[in-house]
Amino acid sequence: MALLSRIRLLPLCVAVLVAVPTASSSPRQTVGATPPSVFVSIPLTVAKRQHHRRPSLRIRAVRIAAQELGTPYRYGGMSPGGFDCSGLVAYVYGKLGVSLPHNAAAQYAYGRPVDRNHLRPGDLVFFHGLGHVGLYIGRGRIIHAPQTGELVEIQSLAVRSGSIEGARRLTRS
Secondary structure, three states: OHHHHHHHHHHHHHHHHHHOOOOOOOOOOOOOOOOHHHOOOOOOOOOOOOOOOOOOHHHHHHHHHHHOOOOEEOOOOEEOOEEOHHHHHHHHHHOOOOOOOOOHHHHOOOOEEOOHHHOOOOOEEEEOOOOEEEEEEEOOEEEEOOOOOOEOEEEEHHHHHHHEEEEEEOOOO
């Protein structure tokens, strides 16, 4: 008789074990509920999809230019071995598929004009009668290749405020 009772209890034990919720199952499951093979797993909260947007062309330009900080100025230079001002800008945007001439005044013809009060990182800022160009990086600063004997550096626009000729915003076209 004891064996018969055990055999009758076995299906009940199996049913209870199958129906008992686990840490990974829904908290709404209870003893005696439908067996797990019938459950449809529905998360209680749906995670927001994160759209990983690629940084803008201008932000990528600033990042590339920042990698060249400390590179020596070299007249006519357009490579990590040495840059002049327009060579740095042409090199940076060239790495992003935007072809620019190696001349600050000629670069001024590209993109669209931007008011100084609306500068965004990656905009080109021109100085000294279009004889010099730097890449705006935000917070009133540029990255540029200053002159012979100096290195690619970050400089405040306030230092050059009287000599700013204009700014241009490039877009991929």
